[in-house]
Amino acid sequence: MQVLAPTTAEDFRQYYELRWKVLRAPWDQPRGSERDALDDTSSHLMLVDAGRTLLGVGRLHFNTIREAQIRYMAIDIPCQRKGLGSILLSALENRACELGAAMIVLDARESALGFYHKHGYLACGSGHVLFNRIAHLQMLKALDNPAQGK
Numbered sequence: 001m002q003v004l005a006p007t008t009a010e011d012f013r014q015y016y017e018l019r020w021k022v023l024r025a026p027w028d029q030p031r032g033s034e035r036d037a038l039d040d041t042s043s044h045l046m047l048v049d050a051g052r053t054l055l056g057v058g059r060l061h062f063n064t065i066r067e068a069q070i071r072y073m074a075i076d077i078p079c080q081r082k083g084l085g086s087i088l089l090s091a092l093e094n095r096a097c098e099l100g101a102a103m104i105v106l107d108a109r110e111s112a113l114g115f116y117h118k119h120g121y122l123a124c125g126s127g128h129v130l131f132n133r134i135a136h137l138q139m140l141k142a143l144d145n146p147a148q149g150k
Contacts, residue, residue: 001055001084003047003091014054015046022074034072043095047075047088055079056088060095068101089119097143104141113137 006015020034038061047056058073070092075084096104105124108116113123121139 001047001049001087003045003088006044006046015044015057018054018057018076019072019074022077023072045088045091045095047084056084058088058092060092066100066102068096068104070104070106085115086119093143101143103143106139108137108139110137
């Protein structure tokens with residue numbers, strides 16, 4: 001397993017395809033709904049196997065100078081529940097620390113609350129309801145970031 005940033009047009013094509021397949025297609029959302037205006041200024045990471053097959057994706061952007069937000073984290077359906085989400089989440093947290101974040105926020109689907117809680121995220125408020133049917137909860141994790149003191 002390796003976590004890396006997509007760099008080529010093909011990397012990004014696969015990256016967005018997986019985001020759509022896991023996070024939008026099951027709810028009959030059109031292609032393009034997996035993207036937003038912050039994609040161009042965000043950090044993107046992808047988890048690949050030894051053959052460079054894409055297994056997972058995630059995005060990190062900053063809301064403030066110290067608050068990072070994780071969005072669009074997805075593991076390919078046949079690869080779920082094998083610890084890959086933990087690998088990707090750790091890489092996103094490490095990237096946030098490298099970029100100076102003191103905390104990470106995210107909006108977790110109710111089905112993922114246990115996963116994020118296991119990784120130290122705490123519920124901090126109600127979130128939005130996506131597509132009028134997928135409830136989210138706002139979660140927060142303070143980072144132990146040595147770069148903050150610099």
